[in-house]
Amino acid sequence: MDKLEQTTFFGNEGERGGTPSYRPLATRMRATSMKEVVGQRHLLDEKALLPRLISTNCFGSLLFYGPPGCGKTTLAEVIAHETGSKFVRINAVLSNVAELREILTWSRHHPKDNTILFIDEIHRFNKAQQDLLLPDVEEGNIRLIGATTHNPSFYIISPLISRSHLFRLEPLNIEDVVSFLGRALVDKERGLGNMQASLEEEVLVGLSKLCNGDLRKALNSLETLVMSKPIGSSFSMQDLYAFAKERSIRYDSDEEEHYDTISAFIKSVRGCDPDAAIYWLAKMIEGGEDPRFIARRLVILASEDVGLADSRGLPLAVAAFSACETIGMPECAINLAHATVFLATAPKSNASYMALNNAQEKIKKEGAQPVPVWLREGGTRVGKILGFGKDYLYSHNSPHNISGQEYMAEPETFYFPKDVGAEAAVRERMAHLKNLKSQKSKNS
Numbered sequence: 001m002d003k004l005e006q007t008t009f010f011g012n013e014g015e016r017g018g019t020p021s022y023r024p025l026a027t028r029m030r031a032t033s034m035k036e037v038v039g040q041r042h043l044l045d046e047k048a049l050l051p052r053l054i055s056t057n058c059f060g061s062l063l064f065y066g067p068p069g070c071g072k073t074t075l076a077e078v079i080a081h082e083t084g085s086k087f088v089r090i091n092a093v094l095s096n097v098a099e100l101r102e103i104l105t106w107s108r109h110h111p112k113d114n115t116i117l118f119i120d121e122i123h124r125f126n127k128a129q130q131d132l133l134l135p136d137v138e139e140g141n142i143r144l145i146g147a148t149t150h151n152p153s154f155y156i157i158s159p160l161i162s163r164s165h166l167f168r169l170e171p172l173n174i175e176d177v178v179s180f181l182g183r184a185l186v187d188k189e190r191g192l193g194n195m196q197a198s199l200e201e202e203v204l205v206g207l208s209k210l211c212n213g214d215l216r217k218a219l220n221s222l223e224t225l226v227m228s229k230p231i232g233s234s235f236s237m238q239d240l241y242a243f244a245k246e247r248s249i250r251y252d253s254d255e256e257e258h259y260d261t262i263s264a265f266i267k268s269v270r271g272c273d274p275d276a277a278i279y280w281l282a283k284m285i286e287g288g289e290d291p292r293f294i295a296r297r298l299v300i301l302a303s304e305d306v307g308l309a310d311s312r313g314l315p316l317a318v319a320a321f322s323a324c325e326t327i328g329m330p331e332c333a334i335n336l337a338h339a340t341v342f343l344a345t346a347p348k349s350n351a352s353y354m355a356l357n358n359a360q361e362k363i364k365k366e367g368a369q370p371v372p373v374w375l376r377e378g379g380t381r382v383g384k385i386l387g388f389g390k391d392y393l394y395s396h397n398s399p400h401n402i403s404g405q406e407y408m409a410e411p412e413t414f415y416f417p418k419d420v421g422a423e424a425a426v427r428e429r430m431a432h433l434k435n436l437k438s439q440k441s442k443n444s
Contacts, residue, residue, distance in 0.1 A: 171213025347421025404440025
Protein backbone atom coordinates (compact mmCIF):
# COMPACT_ATOMS: atom_id res chain seq x y z
CA MET A 1 0.00 0.00 0.00
CA ASP A 2 1.43 3.36 -1.00
CA LYS A 3 1.60 6.51 1.10
CA LEU A 4 -1.69 7.93 -0.15
CA GLU A 5 -3.61 4.78 0.73
CA GLN A 6 -2.15 4.79 4.22
CA THR A 7 -3.00 8.38 5.03
CA THR A 8 -5.98 9.42 2.96
CA PHE A 9 -8.54 6.68 2.51
CA PHE A 10 -10.67 5.81 5.48
CA GLY A 11 -14.13 4.67 6.45
CA ASN A 12 -14.63 7.06 9.35
CA GLU A 13 -12.81 9.69 11.33
CA GLY A 14 -11.18 7.28 13.75
CA GLU A 15 -9.28 5.33 11.09
CA ARG A 16 -7.06 8.20 9.95
CA GLY A 17 -3.91 8.71 11.91
CA GLY A 18 -4.88 6.19 14.61
CA THR A 19 -7.82 6.17 16.99
CA PRO A 20 -8.04 9.40 19.01
CA SER A 21 -8.44 9.17 22.75
CA TYR A 22 -11.60 11.26 22.62
CA ARG A 23 -14.26 11.52 19.92
CA PRO A 24 -17.14 14.01 20.30
CA LEU A 25 -20.63 12.63 20.73
CA ALA A 26 -21.67 14.07 17.35
CA THR A 27 -18.95 12.02 15.66
CA ARG A 28 -19.75 8.83 17.59
CA MET A 29 -23.47 9.10 16.82
CA ARG A 30 -23.01 9.81 13.11
CA ALA A 31 -25.35 7.74 10.94
CA THR A 32 -23.94 4.67 9.21
CA SER A 33 -26.92 3.99 6.92
CA MET A 34 -29.65 5.94 5.19
CA LYS A 35 -32.18 4.70 7.77
CA GLU A 36 -30.27 6.48 10.54
CA VAL A 37 -30.06 9.84 8.77
CA VAL A 38 -32.14 12.47 10.58
CA GLY A 39 -34.45 14.95 8.84
CA GLN A 40 -34.12 16.14 5.21
CA ARG A 41 -37.35 14.39 4.24
CA HIS A 42 -37.61 16.52 1.11
CA LEU A 43 -34.40 14.84 -0.10
CA LEU A 44 -34.65 11.36 1.42
CA ASP A 45 -38.26 10.43 0.72
CA GLU A 46 -38.50 7.18 -1.25
CA LYS A 47 -39.83 9.02 -4.28
CA ALA A 48 -37.12 11.70 -4.14
CA LEU A 49 -34.20 11.78 -6.56
CA LEU A 50 -31.27 11.28 -4.17
CA PRO A 51 -32.28 7.84 -2.72
CA ARG A 52 -32.86 6.55 -6.27
CA LEU A 53 -29.44 7.74 -7.37
CA ILE A 54 -27.81 6.05 -4.37
CA SER A 55 -29.72 2.76 -4.67
CA THR A 56 -28.75 2.39 -8.33
CA ASN A 57 -25.25 3.80 -7.76
CA CYS A 58 -25.84 5.92 -10.85
CA PHE A 59 -24.82 9.40 -9.87
CA GLY A 60 -22.04 11.74 -10.81
CA SER A 61 -20.89 14.59 -8.64
CA LEU A 62 -23.04 16.10 -5.90
CA LEU A 63 -23.09 19.46 -4.11
CA PHE A 64 -24.68 19.69 -0.66
CA TYR A 65 -25.61 23.22 0.34
CA GLY A 66 -26.94 23.92 3.82
CA PRO A 67 -26.26 25.36 7.28
CA PRO A 68 -23.83 23.78 9.77
CA GLY A 69 -24.94 20.58 11.48
CA CYS A 70 -27.66 19.66 9.00
CA GLY A 71 -26.02 16.39 7.86
CA LYS A 72 -23.89 17.18 4.79
CA THR A 73 -20.85 15.17 5.93
CA THR A 74 -23.03 12.36 7.27
CA LEU A 75 -24.84 12.00 3.94
CA ALA A 76 -21.52 11.87 2.08
CA GLU A 77 -20.18 9.10 4.33
CA VAL A 78 -23.41 7.12 4.12
CA ILE A 79 -23.43 7.37 0.33
CA ALA A 80 -19.85 6.08 0.15
CA HIS A 81 -20.69 3.22 2.52
CA GLU A 82 -23.87 2.13 0.75
CA THR A 83 -22.28 2.25 -2.71
CA GLY A 84 -19.09 0.44 -1.61
CA SER A 85 -16.93 3.36 -2.73
CA LYS A 86 -13.54 4.47 -1.56
CA PHE A 87 -14.03 7.60 0.53
CA VAL A 88 -11.49 10.41 0.51
CA ARG A 89 -12.23 13.31 2.80
CA ILE A 90 -10.39 16.62 2.71
CA ASN A 91 -11.14 20.05 4.10
CA ALA A 92 -10.72 22.97 1.71
CA VAL A 93 -9.30 25.11 4.51
CA LEU A 94 -6.42 22.69 5.16
CA SER A 95 -5.86 21.22 1.70
CA ASN A 96 -3.71 22.54 -1.12
CA VAL A 97 -3.06 21.98 -4.82
CA ALA A 98 -0.29 19.43 -4.19
CA GLU A 99 -2.56 17.19 -2.10
CA LEU A 100 -5.37 17.57 -4.61
CA ARG A 101 -3.09 16.55 -7.51
CA GLU A 102 -1.92 13.49 -5.55
CA ILE A 103 -5.49 12.35 -4.87
CA LEU A 104 -6.59 12.88 -8.48
CA THR A 105 -3.55 11.03 -9.84
CA TRP A 106 -4.21 8.11 -7.50
CA SER A 107 -7.88 7.88 -8.54
CA ARG A 108 -6.92 7.76 -12.23
CA HIS A 109 -4.73 4.72 -11.59
CA HIS A 110 -7.34 2.94 -9.46
CA PRO A 111 -10.60 3.24 -11.43
CA LYS A 112 -12.09 0.08 -9.88
CA ASP A 113 -12.05 1.65 -6.43
CA ASN A 114 -14.94 3.93 -7.43
CA THR A 115 -13.46 6.89 -5.58
CA ILE A 116 -15.68 9.46 -3.89
CA LEU A 117 -13.81 12.67 -3.07
CA PHE A 118 -15.58 14.59 -0.32
CA ILE A 119 -14.49 18.22 0.00
CA ASP A 120 -15.78 19.92 3.11
CA GLU A 121 -16.15 23.71 2.89
CA ILE A 122 -15.55 23.57 -0.85
CA HIS A 123 -16.37 27.28 -1.08
CA ARG A 124 -12.91 27.89 0.43
CA PHE A 125 -11.23 26.57 -2.72
CA ASN A 126 -10.17 29.31 -5.11
CA LYS A 127 -10.96 29.23 -8.82
CA ALA A 128 -7.66 27.52 -9.73
CA GLN A 129 -8.26 24.72 -7.24
CA GLN A 130 -11.82 24.24 -8.46
CA ASP A 131 -10.63 24.25 -12.09
CA LEU A 132 -8.21 21.46 -11.20
CA LEU A 133 -11.15 19.19 -10.37
CA LEU A 134 -12.96 19.65 -13.67
CA PRO A 135 -11.13 17.16 -15.96
CA ASP A 136 -11.41 14.26 -13.50
CA VAL A 137 -15.03 15.08 -12.66
CA GLU A 138 -15.75 15.23 -16.41
CA GLU A 139 -14.06 11.89 -17.08
CA GLY A 140 -15.59 10.20 -14.04
CA ASN A 141 -12.21 9.40 -12.44
CA ILE A 142 -13.69 10.71 -9.20
CA ARG A 143 -17.17 11.39 -8.00
CA LEU A 144 -17.06 14.68 -6.17
CA ILE A 145 -19.25 15.45 -3.19
CA GLY A 146 -18.82 19.06 -2.15
CA ALA A 147 -20.28 20.49 1.06
CA THR A 148 -20.79 24.20 1.58
CA THR A 149 -22.64 26.55 3.90
CA HIS A 150 -22.39 29.31 1.28
CA ASN A 151 -24.57 29.91 -1.76
CA PRO A 152 -22.88 27.92 -4.57
CA SER A 153 -23.91 30.55 -7.12
CA PHE A 154 -21.42 32.97 -5.55
CA TYR A 155 -18.63 30.61 -4.48
CA ILE A 156 -18.56 27.61 -6.84
CA ILE A 157 -17.48 28.05 -10.47
CA SER A 158 -20.24 27.57 -13.04
CA PRO A 159 -18.59 24.63 -14.87
CA LEU A 160 -18.44 22.66 -11.62
CA ILE A 161 -22.06 23.46 -10.77
CA SER A 162 -23.18 22.39 -14.25
CA ARG A 163 -21.45 19.02 -13.81
CA SER A 164 -23.05 18.33 -10.42
CA HIS A 165 -26.44 17.69 -8.86
CA LEU A 166 -27.12 20.45 -6.33
CA PHE A 167 -29.11 19.56 -3.20
CA ARG A 168 -30.26 22.10 -0.61
CA LEU A 169 -30.28 20.78 2.99
CA GLU A 170 -32.46 22.50 5.59
CA PRO A 171 -31.87 23.06 9.33
CA LEU A 172 -33.32 20.18 11.33
CA ASN A 173 -36.65 20.82 13.02
CA ILE A 174 -37.01 20.66 16.81
CA GLU A 175 -38.84 17.30 16.80
CA ASP A 176 -36.05 15.57 14.86
CA VAL A 177 -33.34 17.02 17.09
CA VAL A 178 -35.21 16.08 20.30
CA SER A 179 -35.75 12.54 19.03
CA PHE A 180 -32.08 12.09 18.17
CA LEU A 181 -30.93 13.54 21.49
CA GLY A 182 -33.16 10.99 23.21
CA ARG A 183 -31.47 8.18 21.26
CA ALA A 184 -28.03 9.49 22.18
CA LEU A 185 -28.98 9.54 25.87
CA VAL A 186 -29.81 5.81 25.96
CA ASP A 187 -27.25 4.46 23.46
CA LYS A 188 -24.61 2.67 25.56
CA GLU A 189 -22.33 1.77 22.66
CA ARG A 190 -21.94 5.13 20.91
CA GLY A 191 -23.89 7.56 23.07
CA LEU A 192 -24.27 8.56 26.70
CA GLY A 193 -26.22 5.55 27.94
CA ASN A 194 -23.56 4.62 30.49
CA MET A 195 -23.96 8.00 32.19
CA GLN A 196 -27.56 7.02 33.15
CA ALA A 197 -28.56 10.68 32.96
CA SER A 198 -32.16 11.78 33.39
CA LEU A 199 -33.36 14.84 31.45
CA GLU A 200 -36.83 16.29 31.47
CA GLU A 201 -38.51 16.49 28.06
CA GLU A 202 -38.58 20.28 28.19
CA VAL A 203 -34.81 20.31 28.71
CA LEU A 204 -34.29 18.45 25.43
CA VAL A 205 -36.72 20.79 23.68
CA GLY A 206 -34.96 23.84 25.13
CA LEU A 207 -31.55 22.49 24.12
CA SER A 208 -32.84 21.88 20.59
CA LYS A 209 -34.12 25.45 20.31
CA LEU A 210 -30.81 26.83 21.51
CA CYS A 211 -28.97 25.09 18.70
CA ASN A 212 -31.08 26.45 15.81
CA GLY A 213 -31.37 23.20 13.87
CA ASP A 214 -27.66 22.36 14.20
CA LEU A 215 -27.62 18.70 15.26
CA ARG A 216 -23.84 18.62 15.76
CA LYS A 217 -24.03 21.55 18.15
CA ALA A 218 -27.02 20.00 19.94
CA LEU A 219 -25.25 16.66 20.47
CA ASN A 220 -22.02 18.21 21.69
CA SER A 221 -23.97 20.57 23.96
CA LEU A 222 -25.85 17.59 25.39
CA GLU A 223 -22.57 15.81 26.05
CA THR A 224 -21.12 18.85 27.82
CA LEU A 225 -24.25 19.19 29.93
CA VAL A 226 -24.39 15.50 30.92
CA MET A 227 -20.66 15.22 31.60
CA SER A 228 -20.80 18.21 33.93
CA LYS A 229 -22.44 16.07 36.64
CA PRO A 230 -21.78 12.62 38.13
CA ILE A 231 -23.25 9.38 36.74
CA GLY A 232 -26.97 9.00 37.39
CA SER A 233 -27.64 12.74 37.69
CA SER A 234 -30.89 14.41 36.67
CA PHE A 235 -31.14 17.70 34.80
CA SER A 236 -33.82 20.39 34.97
CA MET A 237 -34.49 23.64 33.12
CA GLN A 238 -32.42 25.42 35.77
CA ASP A 239 -29.38 23.43 34.62
CA LEU A 240 -30.14 24.38 31.03
CA TYR A 241 -30.43 28.08 31.91
CA ALA A 242 -27.03 27.98 33.59
CA PHE A 243 -25.55 26.18 30.58
CA ALA A 244 -27.09 28.57 28.05
CA LYS A 245 -26.06 31.76 29.81
CA GLU A 246 -22.83 32.11 27.84
CA ARG A 247 -24.03 30.70 24.56
CA SER A 248 -23.92 32.75 21.34
CA ILE A 249 -26.19 32.49 18.31
CA ARG A 250 -24.85 31.49 14.89
CA TYR A 251 -24.12 34.74 13.11
CA ASP A 252 -21.04 34.98 10.93
CA SER A 253 -20.09 38.60 10.35
CA ASP A 254 -19.19 39.27 6.70
CA GLU A 255 -20.38 35.79 5.74
CA GLU A 256 -23.64 34.53 4.21
CA GLU A 257 -25.56 34.61 7.49
CA HIS A 258 -24.75 38.33 7.72
CA TYR A 259 -26.17 39.08 4.28
CA ASP A 260 -29.18 36.77 4.62
CA THR A 261 -30.21 38.33 7.93
CA ILE A 262 -29.90 41.96 6.82
CA SER A 263 -31.86 41.00 3.70
CA ALA A 264 -34.66 39.52 5.82
CA PHE A 265 -34.59 42.62 8.03
CA ILE A 266 -34.91 45.12 5.17
CA LYS A 267 -37.62 43.10 3.42
CA SER A 268 -39.59 42.88 6.66
CA VAL A 269 -39.46 46.66 7.14
CA ARG A 270 -40.40 47.19 3.49
CA GLY A 271 -43.26 44.71 3.88
CA CYS A 272 -44.75 46.61 6.86
CA ASP A 273 -44.10 43.78 9.35
CA PRO A 274 -42.68 45.38 12.53
CA ASP A 275 -42.64 42.06 14.42
CA ALA A 276 -40.46 40.28 11.88
CA ALA A 277 -38.28 43.38 11.50
CA ILE A 278 -37.68 43.58 15.27
CA TYR A 279 -36.90 39.84 15.38
CA TRP A 280 -34.19 40.09 12.70
CA LEU A 281 -32.88 43.25 14.36
CA ALA A 282 -32.60 41.36 17.66
CA LYS A 283 -30.74 38.51 15.94
CA MET A 284 -28.20 40.92 14.45
CA ILE A 285 -27.70 42.69 17.77
CA GLU A 286 -27.27 39.40 19.65
CA GLY A 287 -24.87 38.22 16.97
CA GLY A 288 -22.63 41.26 17.45
CA GLU A 289 -23.45 43.12 14.23
CA ASP A 290 -22.09 46.66 13.91
CA PRO A 291 -25.08 48.90 14.79
CA ARG A 292 -23.86 51.54 12.32
CA PHE A 293 -24.24 49.02 9.50
CA ILE A 294 -27.88 48.45 10.47
CA ALA A 295 -28.48 52.20 10.79
CA ARG A 296 -26.96 52.90 7.36
CA ARG A 297 -29.36 50.41 5.80
CA LEU A 298 -32.29 52.12 7.55
CA VAL A 299 -31.18 55.51 6.19
CA ILE A 300 -31.16 54.07 2.67
CA LEU A 301 -34.54 52.39 3.18
CA ALA A 302 -36.10 55.61 4.50
CA SER A 303 -35.66 57.20 1.06
CA GLU A 304 -35.87 54.10 -1.12
CA ASP A 305 -39.01 52.53 0.34
CA VAL A 306 -40.79 55.19 2.45
CA GLY A 307 -39.87 58.36 0.61
CA LEU A 308 -42.50 61.09 0.39
CA ALA A 309 -45.17 58.79 1.82
CA ASP A 310 -43.76 59.89 5.19
CA SER A 311 -40.82 62.28 4.94
CA ARG A 312 -40.24 62.04 8.69
CA GLY A 313 -38.59 58.65 8.07
CA LEU A 314 -35.32 59.98 6.68
CA PRO A 315 -34.45 62.43 9.51
CA LEU A 316 -35.44 59.77 12.04
CA ALA A 317 -33.16 57.19 10.40
CA VAL A 318 -30.32 59.72 10.24
CA ALA A 319 -30.88 60.47 13.93
CA ALA A 320 -30.68 56.73 14.69
CA PHE A 321 -27.38 56.53 12.81
CA SER A 322 -26.07 59.51 14.77
CA ALA A 323 -27.12 57.82 18.01
CA CYS A 324 -25.22 54.68 17.04
CA GLU A 325 -22.07 56.75 16.52
CA THR A 326 -22.35 58.96 19.60
CA ILE A 327 -23.94 56.58 22.13
CA GLY A 328 -22.91 53.12 20.96
CA MET A 329 -24.03 49.72 22.19
CA PRO A 330 -25.95 48.51 24.05
CA GLU A 331 -28.09 51.65 24.47
CA CYS A 332 -28.26 52.58 20.78
CA ALA A 333 -30.14 49.32 20.16
CA ILE A 334 -33.17 51.17 21.57
CA ASN A 335 -32.75 53.88 18.92
CA LEU A 336 -32.50 51.24 16.21
CA ALA A 337 -35.70 49.62 17.47
CA HIS A 338 -37.42 53.03 17.44
CA ALA A 339 -36.42 53.70 13.83
CA THR A 340 -37.18 50.13 12.74
CA VAL A 341 -40.75 50.13 14.08
CA PHE A 342 -41.43 53.64 12.70
CA LEU A 343 -40.23 52.72 9.20
CA ALA A 344 -41.95 49.32 9.25
CA THR A 345 -45.31 50.89 10.15
CA ALA A 346 -44.94 53.93 7.85
CA PRO A 347 -46.75 54.11 4.49
CA LYS A 348 -44.46 53.06 1.66
CA SER A 349 -43.54 54.66 -1.64
CA ASN A 350 -40.57 54.05 -3.88
CA ALA A 351 -41.71 56.69 -6.38
CA SER A 352 -38.75 59.04 -5.85
CA TYR A 353 -36.32 56.11 -6.06
CA MET A 354 -37.97 54.87 -9.27
CA ALA A 355 -37.91 58.41 -10.69
CA LEU A 356 -34.12 58.43 -10.33
CA ASN A 357 -33.88 54.98 -11.94
CA ASN A 358 -36.09 56.09 -14.83
CA ALA A 359 -34.02 59.22 -15.46
CA GLN A 360 -30.71 57.32 -15.30
CA GLU A 361 -32.01 54.68 -17.70
CA LYS A 362 -33.12 57.39 -20.14
CA ILE A 363 -29.68 59.02 -20.08
CA LYS A 364 -27.92 55.68 -20.56
CA LYS A 365 -30.04 54.83 -23.59
CA GLU A 366 -30.28 58.22 -25.29
CA GLY A 367 -27.50 60.33 -23.79
CA ALA A 368 -27.94 63.50 -21.75
CA GLN A 369 -29.89 66.51 -23.03
CA PRO A 370 -28.06 69.84 -23.16
CA VAL A 371 -29.10 72.39 -20.53
CA PRO A 372 -31.58 74.83 -22.13
CA VAL A 373 -30.13 78.29 -22.81
CA TRP A 374 -32.69 80.02 -20.57
CA LEU A 375 -31.61 77.86 -17.59
CA ARG A 376 -27.84 78.28 -17.99
CA GLU A 377 -25.75 80.43 -15.66
CA GLY A 378 -25.77 83.97 -17.02
CA GLY A 379 -23.70 85.67 -14.34
CA THR A 380 -20.35 85.14 -16.06
CA ARG A 381 -18.92 87.40 -18.77
CA VAL A 382 -19.23 84.71 -21.44
CA GLY A 383 -22.71 83.86 -20.23
CA LYS A 384 -23.86 87.43 -20.64
CA ILE A 385 -22.37 87.64 -24.16
CA LEU A 386 -24.14 84.44 -25.21
CA GLY A 387 -27.43 85.40 -23.56
CA PHE A 388 -27.48 82.58 -21.04
CA GLY A 389 -30.43 82.85 -18.65
CA LYS A 390 -31.85 85.89 -20.46
CA ASP A 391 -35.31 84.41 -21.00
CA TYR A 392 -35.59 82.69 -17.63
CA LEU A 393 -38.91 83.37 -15.87
CA TYR A 394 -38.55 83.76 -12.10
CA SER A 395 -41.17 81.43 -10.58
CA HIS A 396 -41.93 83.64 -7.57
CA ASN A 397 -43.16 86.39 -9.87
CA SER A 398 -45.98 84.15 -11.09
CA PRO A 399 -49.20 83.10 -9.32
CA HIS A 400 -48.84 79.76 -7.51
CA ASN A 401 -45.11 80.00 -8.40
CA ILE A 402 -45.86 78.48 -11.81
CA SER A 403 -44.48 80.41 -14.78
CA GLY A 404 -45.40 77.84 -17.41
CA GLN A 405 -41.78 77.62 -18.54
CA GLU A 406 -40.16 74.24 -19.35
CA TYR A 407 -37.06 73.10 -17.49
CA MET A 408 -35.91 70.52 -20.03
CA ALA A 409 -35.31 70.99 -23.74
CA GLU A 410 -37.39 67.87 -24.36
CA PRO A 411 -39.75 67.42 -21.39
CA GLU A 412 -40.06 63.93 -19.93
CA THR A 413 -41.96 62.46 -16.98
CA PHE A 414 -40.00 60.33 -14.52
CA TYR A 415 -41.73 60.85 -11.18
CA PHE A 416 -45.08 59.13 -10.70
CA PRO A 417 -46.28 59.81 -7.13
CA LYS A 418 -48.30 57.10 -5.43
CA ASP A 419 -51.66 57.53 -3.74
CA VAL A 420 -50.12 56.50 -0.40
CA GLY A 421 -49.65 58.38 2.87
CA ALA A 422 -48.47 61.97 2.56
CA GLU A 423 -47.55 61.37 -1.07
CA ALA A 424 -51.25 61.23 -1.92
CA ALA A 425 -51.39 64.98 -1.22
CA VAL A 426 -48.24 65.44 -3.31
CA ARG A 427 -49.93 63.60 -6.14
CA GLU A 428 -52.96 65.86 -6.03
CA ARG A 429 -50.79 68.97 -5.87
CA MET A 430 -48.61 67.86 -8.80
CA ALA A 431 -51.72 67.20 -10.90
CA HIS A 432 -53.04 70.67 -10.07
CA LEU A 433 -49.69 72.35 -10.85
CA LYS A 434 -49.38 70.42 -14.09
CA ASN A 435 -52.79 71.71 -15.14
CA LEU A 436 -51.80 75.32 -14.26
CA LYS A 437 -48.55 74.98 -16.18
CA SER A 438 -50.39 73.65 -19.22
CA GLN A 439 -52.81 76.60 -19.18
CA LYS A 440 -50.01 79.17 -18.87
CA SER A 441 -48.05 77.54 -21.66
CA LYS A 442 -51.07 77.85 -23.94
CA ASN A 443 -51.60 81.49 -23.01
CA SER A 444 -47.98 82.40 -23.61
